[in-house]
Amino acid sequence: MPKIVLIEDQLQLAENTKTILEINGFNCYVANRGQEGLDLIEHINPCLVVCDINLDEIDGYEILRQIRSNPRFVSLPFIFLTARADFVDKRRGMNAGADDFLTKPFNARDLVETIRARLEMSSQKNESVGIEIKKNAIDVFYHVSNHEYLTPLNGILNLSEISLDMVRNNQYKDIEPLLEGIYASGARMLRTTRKLLWYNQLSNMVNPWEKTLKSFNSKLNVPELLNEIIREVTKSSLKVLDINVKSHVSNLYGYQEDLIKIMFTELFQNAVNFADPSRKVFSEDRLENQMFVLIIRNNYFGKYTIKTDDIKPFFQAHNPKDMKGTGLGLYIVKEWVESINGEFEVNGEGQLFDVVIKIPLNV
Template sequence: MTPKIVLIEDDLLLAENTKTILELNGFECEVAHQGQLGVELVKSVQPDLVVCDIMLDEVDGFEVLKRIRAIQEFIHLPFIFLTARADFLDKRKGMNLGADDFLTKPFMSKDLVETIRARLLMSNQKKESVGLEIKKNAVDVFYNISSHEYLTPLNGIVNLSKMAVSMIQNNQVEEALPLLEGISISGNRILRTTRKLLWYNQLSNHDNPWRNSTSGIVHILKLQKQIVESLKKGTTAPFEFNIRSNINVLYGYDEVLLEFVLTEIFQNIIQYANPSYKVYADTRLENNYLVLIIRNHYSGNYQVSSQDIKPFYQAHNPKDMNGTGLGLFIIQEWVKTVHGQMEVLGQNNLFEVIMKIPVSI
C-alpha cells in the first residue's frame, strides 16, 4: 500500500516542488496551504505521516500539531516539522507537543525522503508491537470470561435437555416446552458468541467476514419487534421497550446478519438497563439513510464513548459488565463496510447508540 503524506506548507512553489519529490519517490501526497485546512485534510485523508511548516499564517505549525494530537486516532501519527531556522527553543516546543522530527529549510530531497521513510518504519514497527500485545491481552482476557460465555449456556443446555427428555418420556410434553425454549435460547447465545469470535479473527487478519452475505428485502420494524420478544424470554430482568419507526423496509441486506447486528445492540442496551425506565428505539428515515437511535437509563456507574469501543472492551472494564466486549466493535466494523456511521455514548446513567446505514445497498 502506498504511504499517504499530508504536506502543510504556505509557500506555493515549495509545496509544489515537495509534492513532486514525494510522488517521484513512491508516496501519495495531499497539500494544504493553511494550518486549519491542513488539520481538516488530515481528518479526511487519514495519512500515514504529516509534514508541516512551522511558520504558517493564522494557525501556525505548533497549533496544527496541538489540534491533530487532540484527536484520539492521531495521537501517534508521525509528524515532521519544516523550519527555516534551527532554533533550539522551537525544537523543544515542538518535541513537547509531540513532534517526531525536524527538517531545516532549505533541505535536500534525499534528507526529506530518508527522514520520512525512517519515521514510517518506526511507526509500522510500533503498530506491529502494539497489535501483538493487543492480541495477547485479548486471548488472556477471553480465557477469563470463557467460563461465563460458553460453560454457563452449555450447562443450561445439558441440564435442561436431561429434564426435557425425562418429561417427554413421561408424556409431560406441555411441561417440557419451556425447557426446550430455554435450550434454544442458550444455543443461540453460544452461536452469537462463536460468530463474534470467528468474525473478529477474520477482521484481525484484514478479511471482510461479510463479503459473501446474501441480499434481499428486510422488514426492519417487524425484525426489531421479533428481537425484543426473543430477548425478553432470555432475561429475568423486567424491562419495557418502546419502538417507534417511520421506515419499514431495507433493501440489499442479509436478514440473518442484520438480525445479529440489532440483537447485539438491543442486548447491550437491555442488559444494563435500569428497569425503572423504558428503553427507547427510534428508527427514522433521513436522506435515504435509516437512522436507529436506541437509548436507556443504565444501572451502575461507568462512562463509554465511540472511541472506547475496542475488542474485548468490557472484559478490560469489568464494572457491572460481562460478555466478550466484541459485539459493538464488530457492529462498528460492519457499519463501515456499508458506508454507514455509528456513535456510542454512555454518561450520567444514559446510554445511547446511534446507527446510520443506507436504506439500499
Template sequence: MPKILVIEDESNIAKNIKQILDLSNFQTIIAKDGKEGLSLVKKENPDLILCDIMMPELDGYQVLTEIRKDDDNGNLPFIFLTAKSNSQDFRKGMNLGADDYLIKPFTSEELLKGITTRLEKQAKINNKNQTLLDKLSFKIQKTLPHELYTPLNGIIVSGTLLHEYADTMKVEEIKEIAKILVESSQRLKTLSEKFLLCTYLELIINNPEKLQTIHEKNYECNTKNILSTIAEKQARKIQRENDLKLELEDININMSESDFVKIVEELVENAFKFSNKGDEVIIRTNINDDNYLNLFIQNQGQGMTLEERENIAAFMQFHKDIYAQNGCGLGLIIVQKIIEIYQGILFIESVPHEQTTIHILLKR
C-alpha cells in the first residue's frame, strides 16, 4: 500500500484529501505545516508527497528545497498543491525539483491521476536503477577479483620462489622474478589509485561548495605542451612513434594542469591500447565559435558499437577477451567525471572495426 504524505495547513482540505486517498487504498499521513512535514518525511519514509505552497513557518518551496538536499529522500515524487496558476510560480517550483502541480480546487480524479502517474514513473526509475545496480554488482563480482588476484598472485608466487630458492638461483633468474614483482606491484598500485580517484571525483561532484570553489578559480593550462609531451612519451614507450599524428594549436584552458594531464593520459593510453601497430592515432585541437577548446583524440582501431557507447560504466571493458587488456575500464569514467566537474562535454563517435573519436569541449 503506497504511503502518501500530505502537507497542508488547511484542515478541511487535508481531511478531504485523506478521505479520497484512504478510499483508494493509499496510506495517508497528514502534516499541518512544513516543519512537521519535514519531520514526518524522515520518520515515515513516504512514497510520495503532496504539499501546499502557502504555509506558515516553512512554505512549500522551502520544504521542497530541504527534501531535495536529503540523501535518503531527495528523489521522492513531489506534487505541489496550489491555488495559483501563475507560470512564474510553476517555473520556480520546477526549478527546485517539483514533479507536478495540482491547482485548487481539483477533483478526486485529478488527484488520483496525478498521484498514480508519479508513482508509476518513480517505479520505472527504481526498476531501471535496480537493473543498473545489478549489472554493476555483477561486473564487480566478475572483474574485480580477477584484477586484484592477478597481480597479487604474481607477487605471492614470485616472493615464494625467491624465499625458497634464492640460494640456488642464477642472477638472471632472480632479476626476472624481481621484474615480475615490480610489474605486479605497479599494476596493483595503479588499480588502487584509479579506484580512489574515482571515489574522490564522485565526492567532489556531489559537493556544491567544492564545485563552486573550483569554478571560481582561474587556471592557465597550456594544452599543447601537455598533449604533445604525454602523447609522444606514450608512443615511444610502445614503439609507435610513426603512428602518432599531432595537429595542435597553442590554447590555454581554465582547468588545473594535473586534471588535464589525467584526462590526456587516460585517453591517449586507450587510443593506443585499442588500436594496432600501424593504425594512426590522431590528436587535434582548435577553438570553436563559442570560444571553447575542441579536443579530438582519434584511433583507427576496433571502434565501439552504439550499445557499448551507451553503456560506458565503471568496471566495463570492451572486447577484453579479444584484446586481453589490463584494468577495469575505470579510465574513461575518471575522464567523464573530471570533465563534468569543469562543466565540459564529452562525445564518443565510433564506427565498429574502423575508428573511435573522443571529442571533448572545455572552457577557456
C-alpha cells in the first residue's frame, strides 16, 4: 500500500484524516510537529506528503524547502493543507515546489482523489525519467566503450602479441616496457569499470562504501601515499609536469588504504589530465578543525568557470564536446567525501582550477 506522511498539529483532524486514508487503502504515518514530520519522511521514505502550512516551530514552507533540498525527495509529491488558499499562498507554495493545495475544511472525497491523482502523475513522471536515464546510460556507455575500454583493450592485445613473439624467440631484453604497458592499460580499464559500478549503485540510492565506514585498524603514511600516487599518475601521462607537494600531515588513521588511494588518485589524475604542462601543479595537505585537508591546484587550457554544484555524473567542463575519460572521477570523489561527513569543493576561474577535500582525521 502507498505510504503517506501526514503533518498536522490539530490532533483530532490528524486522527480523522488518518482514518480516511487508511479506509481508502493507504498507510498513513502522522506527525504533529514540523521536525517530527521531517524525521518521519527521512525514515519512512513515503510516496507522498500531506502537510499543514501553519505549524509551530517549523512551518510547512520550511518543511517543503528542506525536502526539496534533499536529492532523495526532489520529486516527492507534496500537498499543502491550508485554512486559506489565496493567490499569495498558492504562489509561494508553488514556487517552493508544492504539487497541490487542499483548503480546510476538505471532504474525504477531495482528499482521496487529489492524492490518487498526484500519485498517478508521479508514477508517469518516474517512468519518463527512467526512460531518459536509460537513453543517457546507453549514450554514455557507447562513449566509454569506444574510448575508455577499446583503447586500452587494443593496447593490451597488441602489446601482449608482441610480448608473446619475443618470448617465443627468447628475446627478453626489451620486454619489460611492454609488460608495463599491458599493466597500465589493464589498470585503466579497472578504474573505468569501478567508477561505472559505483555510479550505478549511487543512482539506485545505494552507498557503495557503506562497509568501509567502519573504522579500520590502519595507519596511512600521508607523504609516502601521495608521492606514490604522483609517481603512478605522472608515469602514465605523456606530459612532463612539475608537481610541487607540501605535506604537513604525517598519518591518517582508520581508513581503508586501497579506497583512499583510489580517491586521491582520481584527484591527481584529474589535475594531470587537464594541466597546462608549462605551469606547476600544487598539492598541499594540512590539519584544520580535526579534519584532514587536501588541496590540489593546477592551471589548464581554455577559460571557463566551474563551481562545486556543477560536478555531476558524466560532466566535463574541460572538454564537453569531446569528453576525455568517463566524466565520473570528481563526482565519485564528491559522493565518497560526503558519505563520510566530509566536505568537497571545486573552484575553476579563468585558467586556475582548485579541488579541496576535507575528511575526518579518524573515520
